[in-house]
Amino acid sequence: MTAKIPLERGHLQEIYRQMLRIRRFEAKCVELYQAQKIRGFLHLYDGEEAVAVGVMQALEPRDAVLATYREHGQALARGVPMGPLLAEMLGKAEGVCRGRGGSMHIFDRERRFFGGNAIVGGGLPLAVGIAMADKRLRPGAVTACFFGEGAVAEGAFHESMNLAAIWQLPVLFVCENNLYAMGVPLEDAESQTDIYRKADAYRIPTMQVNGMEPVKMEFAARTAVEHIRAHGGPYFLECRTYRFRAHSMFDTQAYRTRDEIEGWKQRDPIERLRAWMQDNHQLTADEAARIDADIAAEIAAAVAFAEAGTLEPVADLERFVIMESVVQESPR
Amino acid sequence: MTAAPLRMTYREACRQAIRDALLADPRSFVMGEDVGKYGGCYAVTKGLLEEFGPERILDTPLAELGITGAGIGAALAGLRPIVEIMTCNFSLLALDQILNNAATIPHMSGGQFAVPLVIRMATGGGRQLAAQHSHSLEGWYAHIPGLKVLAPGTVEDARHMLAAALADPNPVLIFEHIVLYNAEGDLDPAVTAVDIEHARIRRPGRDVSIITYGNSLPKSLAAAEALAAEGIPAEVLDLRVLRPLDMPAILESVRRTRRAVLVDEGWRSGSLSAEIAARLADEAFFDLDAPVRRVCSAEVPVPYAAHLEEAALPQVADIVAAARELVKPR
Structure with missing residues (x-):
């Protein structure tokens, strides 16, 4: 099957804009973290933007998404608005989760974004269940589940692969293989370092993708989603990528060399796409400047929104522990 | 005129409750290990596969974490799953999903999502099943905010608690005692529902x-x-x-x-x-x-x-x- 990608100027610029938007947003997050306005853990996505942006191009509003705790990029690419996202990270009542989730737990019902999950592998069984429900209630919908390669050592990974395969559920498994589970290198943690072969063992169709190249990511995701919609069963993408920054803000990176990091930065998906587009007359200097300015304005507005946010009353501390009714989960 | 009481076992009461739930709501289904062809480890779901088919009575692999998490996901996306875990000792393999997802997501998401899930499990000792099939862990689960924990001790509660649990928007765990399955009791036909709030x-x-x-x-x-x-x-x-x-x-x-x-x-x-x-x-x-x-x-x-x-x-x-x-x- 060959997926079709609209490789025209406008679409390429949009992919570029989305990746850059994530990168710049997270640079602002670092500032806000250093200013102690964002606290707790903060896991940044720099270097991996092509994966989320590429995959989201293939998804529709009816589809579902499950994310990891490194999910700002996944959330932004899915369309979670930046203001409420940042307000959440500042612990404000205007945040997507009213300040209860923080950076690692971004949820957005309207966009069928079922959360950043900070239990490694914890979202995989949920994806299986959401796909079970969608198969009956929303035929044709796909559940995209993001996880890192660290998750494949968990039992949850193997149980979920098997369930999705035996029940032929419409799950798109997206393994963001950034080569380190926190500080443990892939080859120290896995006997089989070609992760896609694990899915193959469950007889799930797979593809190993260069996760540093957004167009290849989009092509792979569209191919996978078309396969799922046509055949019903799951599909597995292993996306080879790299995180440029530390695991979190408390990481001295003793487990990898500066040379290695610099080597991967030569493959920066944003820089390379910009250079290619400029060389091939797909992006003028004016257009690039306009994109920069638009993103800067969006971030400034998000910061203003989040800073102006209010605090959830402590009287509401226990609100939503026990729900009064089932919230109707509906596609946008 | 009052109808004569019905005499039945706790097991039969559980089975009738599940059957009623499946008849009442097309979104409901049962999933668990050996709930279908085998008829349930404690024979609670016997005959239901024949009546409702494999989409509503779903035999699963031995994967407590996976099937519990799948139940949570299905509940998040609009179904009303009844997950059966053979014994509460096995539920420890699913504890991560029960605590970190089912009990947590409604609050952590700021009330955007509810988890209307029922998990039934057998509990307790008294049938010489030894240390990995006889423990009573309901007290542990009762420690967890976000869950409701039920322990039917009568045939009437075994018969009617499930419907109340399914109507609840929160994850509800029902602990059925293995010694009670064979116990008989009278069921007042006039009682068609029980609450899950009161002692x-x-x-x-x-x-x-x-x-x-x-x-x-x-x-x-x-x-x-x-x-x-x-x-x-x-x-x-x-x-x-x-x-x-x-x-x-x-x-x-x-x-x-x-x-x-x-x-x-x-x-x-x-x-x-x-x-x-x-x-x-x-x-x-x-x-x-x-x-x-x-x-x-x-x-x-x-x-x-x-x-x-x-x-x-x-x-x-x-x-x-x-x-x-x-x-x-x-």
């Missing part, structure tokens, strides 16, 4: 409150009968709901009888009975005429040999002795 006085009495649940309920009723023969009128309060606890009912009973014996098949240390005792100390200290007593399981893995297992679990004589000591101090 119930199963036997009124004046001098001591025996507070219990699950399979310790029939033992406590037998103890009350023996105590009555000794001239001690004991009240038996069936908790029914272990989380949230019906504290008004507990306090009302204890303030009236001024004495409390807590019977809990969990281990004593850190048990549900410890929580109730602490609350009684907080809230009813000056109403008590005697210390709060507890009858719990011995702090051992439940052993296989019959005499050892019997010694490990709360027994009628233990309950009688504890109550007698409070009412007639030496």
Whole structure:
């Protein structure tokens, strides 16, 4: 099957804009973290933007998404608005989760974004269940589940692969293989370092993708989603990528060399796409400047929104522990 | 004219409850290990596969974490799953999903998502199934905010609690005691629903409150009968709901009888009975005429040999002795 990608100027610029938007947003997050306005853990996505942006191009509003705790990029690419996202990270009542989730737990019902999950592998069984429900209630919908390669050592990974395969559920498994589970290198943690072969063992169709190249990511995701919609069963993408920054803000990176990091930065998906587009007359200097300015304005507005946010009353501390009714989960 | 009571086993009551749920709501389905072709490890779902088909009675691989997580996901996206876990010992493999997802997502998402899921599991000892099939872990689950925890101790509750659990927008865990499955009881046809909020006085009495649940309920009723023969009128309060606890009912009973014996098949240390005792100390200290007593399981893995297992679990004589000591101090 060959997926079709609209490789025209406008679409390429949009992919570029989305990746850059994530990168710049997270640079602002670092500032806000250093200013102690964002606290707790903060896991940044720099270097991996092509994966989320590429995959989201293939998804529709009816589809579902499950994310990891490194999910700002996944959330932004899915369309979670930046203001409420940042307000959440500042612990404000205007945040997507009213300040209860923080950076690692971004949820957005309207966009069928079922959360950043900070239990490694914890979202995989949920994806299986959401796909079970969608198969009956929303035929044709796909559940995209993001996880890192660290998750494949968990039992949850193997149980979920098997369930999705035996029940032929419409799950798109997206393994963001950034080569380190926190500080443990892939080859120290896995006997089989070609992760896609694990899915193959469950007889799930797979593809190993260069996760540093957004167009290849989009092509792979569209191919996978078309396969799922046509055949019903799951599909597995292993996306080879790299995180440029530390695991979190408390990481001295003793487990990898500066040379290695610099080597991967030569493959920066944003820089390379910009250079290619400029060389091939797909992006003028004016257009690039306009994109920069638009993103800067969006971030400034998000910061203003989040800073102006209010605090959830402590009287509401226990609100939503026990729900009064089932919230109707509906596609946008 | 009132209809004659129906006599049935607790197992049959559970089965009819599931059947009703499947008939009532097309979104509901059962998933679990051996719930289909085998008919359920404790034969609760026998015959339902034939009636409802494999989409509603779903046999799963041995993957407690995976199937529980799948149940949570299905509930998040609009179905009404009934997950069966063979015994609560096995549920520890699913504890991550139950705590970190089912109990947590509604609050952590700021109320954007509810998890209307029911998990049924067998609990307790008394059938010589040894240490990996006999424990009572409902007290652990009752520790977790975001869950509701039910322990049907009567045929009526086995018959009707499930419908209330399915109507609840929160994750509800139902602990069915393995010894009770064969117990018979009368079902009043006039009763078509029960609540999952209140404790119930199963036997009124004046001098001591025996507070219990699950399979310790029939033992406590037998103890009350023996105590009555000794001239001690004991009240038996069936908790029914272990989380949230019906504290008004507990306090009302204890303030009236001024004495409390807590019977809990969990281990004593850190048990549900410890929580109730602490609350009684907080809230009813000056109403008590005697210390709060507890009858719990011995702090051992439940052993296989019959005499050892019997010694490990709360027994009628233990309950009688504890109550007698409070009412007639030496």
